[in-house]
Amino acid sequence: MAKKMKKGFTLAELLIxxxxxxxxxxxxxxxxxxxxNKAQNAAxxxxxxxxxxxxxxxxxxxxxxxxxxxxxxTFKDETNTEVTGIKANLVATANVDAKGNFTNIALKVxxxxxxxxxxxxGTKTVTxxxxxxxxxxxxxxSGS
Numbered sequence: 001m002a003k004k005m006k007k008g009f010t011l012a013e014l015l016i017x018x019x020x021x022x023x024x025x026x027x028x029x030x031x032x033x034x035x036x037n038k039a040q041n042a043a044x045x046x047x048x049x050x051x052x053x054x055x056x057x058x059x060x061x062x063x064x065x066x067x068x069x070x071x072x073x074t075f076k077d078e079t080n081t082e083v084t085g086i087k088a089n090l091v092a093t094a095n096v097d098a099k100g101n102f103t104n105i106a107l108k109v110x111x112x113x114x115x116x117x118x119x120x121x122g123t124k125t126v127t128x129x130x131x132x133x134x135x136x137x138x139x140x141x142s143g144s
Contacts, residue, residue, distance in 0.1 A: 044117040044126075047096060052128040055092035055107060056138045059130065089113075090130040095123055102126070 089111040094102040096117075107130075115129050 047100075047117060047126045048115055048128045051092050051094050051102060051105070051126050052130060052134060054094075054102065054105065055090070055128065055130050056134050058107070059090070059135060060138055092128045092130060094126050096126055 089109055090107060091110045091113040092105065092107050093113075094105040097103050113127055113129065115127055118125050118127070
């Protein structure tokens with residue numbers, strides 16, 4: 001009588017395959033999470049830079065007195081004192097919607113604001129400081 005051939009895998013072989021998959025997963029998941037964090041940080045930096053650019057263009061158009069913008073360039077600081085011109089500690093803030101668009105853009109004087117991106121209750125808020133150097137550089141590049 002002929003011996004029957006075994007079909008299938010032994011328990012030891014299956015355990016080895018599962019162990020290899022577990023090791024590969026343990027290596028891959030932290031690398032993936034690190035990559036996601038780096039991508040999010042790069043996106044946040046890009047949002048801050050974009051908001052700064054939007055605010056600078058808006059401020060330069062205010063300075064030129066374009067018809068589409070307010071003529072008055074006066075802000076109130078934390079103590080409700082009026083500050084005029086680019087000497088103010090200007091900060092631009094905006095929310096970012098699900099598509100990555102800025103909403104609720106605001107300019108204000110705030111010497112204590114920190115630049116960056118914060119998320120509170122699912123709402124992402126971008127804060128960008130606008131310095132006199134930012135404005136002077138933009139004016140130089142635009143030939144104003």
